[in-house]
Every structure is written in structure tokens, then in C-alpha cells.
Amino acid sequence: MAKRFDLRRQTGFSEIAWFCLFALYAPILMLVVFSFNDNRSVVKWTEFSLRWYYEAFDNDGIRAATAISLKLAFVSAFFGTIFATMAALATTRTKPYKGMYLAYAVINQPLMIPEIVTAIASLSLFALIKQLTGVTGIGYLMLAHTVFTIPFAYMPIRARLEDMTLTLEQAAADLYAPPTKVFWKVTFPLLIPGIVAGAMLAFVVSLDDVIITLMVAGPGETTLPIFILGAIRRGITPEINAVSTILLVASIVFVAIFFLVQKKRTK
């Protein structure tokens, strides 16, 4: 163990990593602190109070928006990651084939064009579909989110797959393992870190999306970012900080349990 650590060590890298972690959390700390601010300002401290937590619990708008944001992020990250994994498998570790670059370009297309343009154009397209089919609902928003999460999930998975040696898979195939078995027993486990990274990115970009959501959302589909955007002109109150803090704590507890269970199992 000690020897392995030595091998991988690079001077200053751990310091930079800890610095990044610190820098990433410094604003989050501020945000948590200001959720306990008695004043209605998110930038000027007065005194400690829990009033914004009560107000946030009382605010149907915020509660509904949070629920929709989470639902949307889970669904779109789930499908986005699956589609991205499949596409990544098809566009790596082969000789370049006809149409590969085209496929690559198509997969990454949602990244290439500023969001507002996609938003306006999707708006036109969805309006037309609604007209023709009469179907309404949150499905459109899920579709739109899934589309732009794909490239974010695709990139890490592709990076993982590229240069992944074919040796193991070939060995399995040589032992007459059927292709699906090769995939689930050999390729997939090797891919997991890439998939985890991709899914996390997909989740985050869906959770944070403003512009496409603003244009595509129908009645009753206000997400948290849209709610916050609307609040800017009237002044953002620490209610939003309170909600963010609750989400933060909930996700920490949730993930901590997950890791504890996982650790036990591996032991």
C-alpha cells in the first residue's frame, strides 16, 4: 500500500486538490451561514434566526419547484447517461468508420450552440407537436433536458473507454463468452467510474438549467432555477439559501448512508 502511494505521488498535487475543495466549499459555507440571517438580505449579515427555514417550508412555490427540479434531474440524467454510454461504446475503440465523425458531431451538437437558440427553436418545435398531437405535460421538459445531458455524460465515458485495452474482452470472447456476457461481466465493470462521472455531470447540468427550461416549461412546471430567476428583480431572500442548505444536508446524509453501506459490503 505504501509503495503504491509513493508511485502515484506528485509534488504539490494533494495541496492543489485540497485547495480546490476548499475554494469550492467557501461560497457554499457563506450560503449556509446566510440562510440563518435574520435580515432579508443574502449579502449583509445581521443576526441569527431560523425564520427563513419556516418561510421556506411554508412556501408552496419553492417546495413545488424543488420537487420538479429533482424529478427532472433524476429522469434526464438517468436516460441521458444510458444513451451516452451506448453511444460511447459505439464510437470508441474501433477503427474510424464511415459516419463516425458525423455521429460524434451529432452527439455533441447540444453543446455547440448557445442555449437560448436551442431554447427558442425547441419552443417552436414543441408548440407544433402540441398542436398536432394535443399532448401536453412535463414530458417535453424531460425530453429537452435528456437531449442536453447526453454530451455531458458522453464525454467522461468516452474518455474512459478510449485506450481501454481490448485484451480482457478478447480473452473473454476467446473463451466463447457470448457478447452480452462479455459486456456485463468485463466491459461494464471497467466502465463504471466513467459512468458515475458522466451521470453526476448530467445530473448537475439538468439541475442548473435555466434558459431551455424557461422556454419549454408549461403550466405548473416551474423549476428552482426559474423560481430564483424570477425572484432576482424583487430581491432574493435567504429563503432560497435555506432551501439550498436543506438540499445540501439531505444529499450529504443520503450519500453518507450509501457509502457506509457500500463500505460494509466490501468488508
Add this chain to the structure above:
Amino acid sequence: MKTKIISTGLALGLAMSGSVALAEGTLNIYNWGNYTSPELITKFEEAFDIKVTIDGYDSNETMLAKVKQGNTGYDIVVPGDYMISIMIEQGLLEKIDPNTMENFGNVDPKWVDVYWDPGRSYSVPWQWGTTSFVVDSEVYKGDINTLALIFDAPPELKGRINMLNDMNDVINAGLRYLGYDRCNSNREELKALTELLIRAKADWRTMDYSTIEKLTSGDVDLSQNWNGASMRARAQRPSLVYAYPKEGFTGWMDNVAVLKGAPNLENAKLFVNFIMDPENAALISNFASYANGITGSAPFMKPELGSAPEIVMPADAPAPDFVPPCNQEVVDFYNKIWTKLKQ
């Protein structure tokens, strides 16, 4: 495996899509974000047994883009004055004739014959206010009722100014300072305007909509601002004073209107009539701190609204200037000036 995933996806999609059924007893409101009083909505829901959903937009233009494409599912929108006239012209609003409704008599007569909806056949007042600027009276002690503070900033305000990040608000303020007409396409005058804006911009620190945070955090000492937001900022920084510049300032009114093809037309009409009741109009004002244009609502409003210098205009202030939408030629000129200013 693959087919399973796809079919699950389809099933999920279909299940979700049924969630906003256009059942009876619903009303979908599309208003500016965080602008609708929850108390008002609860009261309406209980009175008529109608389920209301509220969604927010960030600008008139976002709302227009969505509505123009059709099939939004919304019944009620709350456009600003100039946007009402655009939407009427484009045939996007339902002619609901509020002037024949039971509560119409409560509408202050000065808000009936307005340029954006003469005689009120499409819309009723929601709230109205002014867009001027607010300045810290401890930082600048001179006369504040002039746009010179923005365009020829005194030394103590240089680099301490925030302007709204809004093409029309900035350009209209400049035109007033120079004494030129709004919706201007006179090239000589626009040239002078461009030079003025570029010179003045050197003294501005920021151009942003989040005026309250900028003022209360002490980042700036003067900000172009809406009157209601100024009142909120003053609550945290008492030395702020709202200016009524002698060169003039913008007036605006947001109005409740019903979209053409609204899925719940009758409910929407009920709502339009409902908010013209003085007691209900007061709920709107109490939440968002702007005046509402309904006579008799004052007794039901929070006392501080009745005395706020941001809302009660001094007698010697010029009348608020309501600016109609400009034609495309003017907008193209403005775009060029705006891009030049912010390049």
C-alpha cells in the same frame, strides 16, 4: 434490455404527460416571477373551488416568445403596458370586455383610457410604478432630482453607480436628460445620445437587474431602480432616497389579460373580476409593494405603503412618462447603440 429501457422511458413519458390535464376547475397564471400574492390565490381558490397554478417569467419578451408560439396552456398573463399594445395588435389576447364586468367601477378612471388598451376591452390594472433611481443621501448631499447624477456624475458618485441592464431604460433616461423625444430615429440626436452614454458609462460601476443586493451590500451608492424595489432597499439602508428627476422618469403598468384560446376562459374571467375588488387588489400591493390602480383599496393596504415616498409622488414631480413600443427602425438604431456601448 434495450427495448425494455426504451419502453420504460416511453411509459414514463406518457405517464408524466398526463399530469397537467385540462380539467375543469383549474386556472393557469403566467406572471412575473415572485409577483403574485399567495394570499390572493388561496382566497380565489377557496371562493370558487378552482385550482390555480402560477409560473413566473423574467421579462415581457420571454413571455411574448412563448405565447406567440401558441399552446402554452396558460390562461392569464400579466404583460407590461407596451406589451399589451403589442399583444393586442398581434391578436394574442382574448377580448373579454372587462369594462362590462361587475367590479369594473372600482378601476381608477385615470387607468381606463390608457394608450395600450383604450377603454379597457382586454386588460385590467395589476400594479403600476415608476422607474427612476435611488441614491444614498449621506453620500451625496446635493439636489437629487436630476438625471445629471447619472450622466454627469458628481465626484462622490463616480464609480458608485448601477444602471439597469435594460436597453430601453438606459436609452430613455439618456434621451430625457438631453431633452429629446422617446422612440427617436433622428440620427443627429442619436449620435449625441451615443456619445453621452459612452462618456457616462465610464462613471458607472455595474449594469445589472439585482439592484437591491447592489445597494444593500454597499457596492454602489446610486442605482437606477423601480420604486417598489427602492422601498425594499430602503428598509435595509435607510439613507436611500428615491429621486423624481425634473427631466422626467418612466411610468409603467402591468396588466392582467387573458390569452386567446385560453383553456379555462370562464375561470380566467372570474379571476379578472376578482382582482378588481378593492380588498383583493390590496393583497396584491401588500405582497409586491406597488400601487394597484383600484380605488378604495387603500384602507386595506399596509400603512407603510400609504406613506412611502417611493409610492406617493410629491406634488411638484413631473408626470410619469409611459413609453409606447417603438417601431423596428428605432429598435434597430437602439440595438446598434446598445452593442456599441457594451462592446
Add this chain to the structure above:
Amino acid sequence: MVAPADISPTSDSQKLARARQIDARRKRNTRLYLLLPGLVIIGLFGLMPLSITLVYSFLKPGSYGGVEWVFSLDAYVQFFVERDIFDDTLSPNWAYISIFSRSIGLSFGATLGALILGFPTAYYIASKPAHQRNFWLFLITLPFWTNLLIRTYAMLIIIRDQGVINLALMNAGIIDKPISILYTDTAVFIGLIYSYLPFMVLPLYASLEKLDLRLIEAAYDLYASRFKVLTKIILPLAKPGIVAGCILVFIPGLGAYITPELLGGGKKLMIGNLIAIQFGSSRNWPFGSAAALILMAVVMLALLLYVRHGAKGARHG
């Protein structure tokens, strides 16, 4: 992966060729099925909107937004050539050129910054024992579950004139008066790095995690220095991750506008703002569409060159 048994007597080489052929066909089909869902969904809901944008860019602006169905090249002409509003002279459009170059410069700088911070971080995570790695990844992404606007406001508290950093430095006696960071390009630069750091760290991690330790061991056996090992072995092996990370930071950084607006003070336009206002108060959808397509063409071209080059590099290496 084995060819069906052939009954007729043929030579081994023929059998082999046949088996290869079948294998190749099967691979092609698998590839197609794998690509299909992604391509279909992006094709329908990514490329169709793109085509709509393309059509819009060749039309005339409608009154009060939207488009008028009349063919016109005005949007593209407007992008490159400016007709002076005062004397009608024609000149290259410097305003757009300066907006584009500032955006590209800031985004490029942020990509570089994110790489310099992100690479060691990703490497450090990858060098942690296996069961800790996912936890670290989670630590890196967790701040991003909080809305961008709210995070940016929190950043303002830290970097403003009377902010935490300035107060700390002044209390420590390092500086006498506050350093102005907020509402400058520096603030935008820091903000962009902050906003996109995980987009760099996660792909890097994905490619560093599978690093072959035997190669490093071999290098050390040959008395390579730590720095040599980094530049000659680790960096080349991490290239796919570096490419992916840079793409995910650079391109969204180009279109970003919430961060530049809040931290930069909104006095200058970025490409993202320029395009967005065309669909708002500027009421010029065709120009907004054209500007977006020009931006996309530039990015796409750079990306394709990069991928082609990257793929070649990987094969040779």
C-alpha cells in the same frame, strides 16, 4: 465471436476471411443499435431545432420578435459589415469582433485555469484507495447541486470590496485598502473556473483512474524524476480526458452569461448575452440565429480538427 461451422471443405484462409466478414458485419450492427437511441433523440430534439435556427437565420425579423417569411441575407451581412448609423459608411463590424474575441479569450483562459487546478485534483482523487474515490467525486460535485445564481451570490460575499478575502487580508496587515476584484474581468475569470471546474475534473478522473501503474514503476526503475514521469507518461496517457475536459469547459464557457453578468458587472457583452438579447428586447431573431450558427461553425471546426488529431495521436501512441 466465432463463425458458424462450415460444412463444405474450404481452405483455412477462406474460413478465416469469412469469419472476419461476419464478425465485422455483426460489429457494425451492434454499433448501429448502440448509437440509435442517442442519435434519434438528439436528431429529433437537437437537430430539428438546429434546422429551425438555420431557417430563421435566412429570414427577415418579424415585428416585435419572431420572423417574417421573406428570404434575406441581412443577418449574416450585419454580422460582418456595419453600416454606420450616422453617415451610412460601411466598415467591418468591430463591436462584434471585440465581443467575440473577449469571450473566446476569457473562456480559453478559464479552460487553462481549470486544467491547471483540475488535473492535480483529478490525479489526487484517482490515487486515493478505491473505496474513497467515489466519495471524493461526490465532494467535488456536491457544491454544484446548489443553483448557480445562488452560488454566484455567495461568491460575491467573498470577493467584494468589504468581502471576506479583503477583510482577512486587511486584518492580517497584508494590504491597507481593499483590492477591487469584483466587477472586473478577473472576477469573471475566477467565476468561470469555479463554475466549470467539475466539468474538467470528472472526465480527467475517468481517464486517470485506469492509469497503468506498471508503466510508472518501470519509469522509476529507469531513474526517471517525478516530473519526467508526469510529463512523459501520465500526461500523454490522460490525453483523452484532457481533451474531453477542455471541450466541456471551453464551449459552455463561451456561451455563459449569468456568471459574466453578475461577477463582471454587466457593463460588457459576452457572446452569450449578445445572442440572448436578440431574442429579447432587440427583437432580431434572424441575427441571433446567424450569430449562434457562426459561433457553432467555429467551435465545430475546432472540435473536429481536435478529435481527428487526438484520434491519430492515440493510435500512434
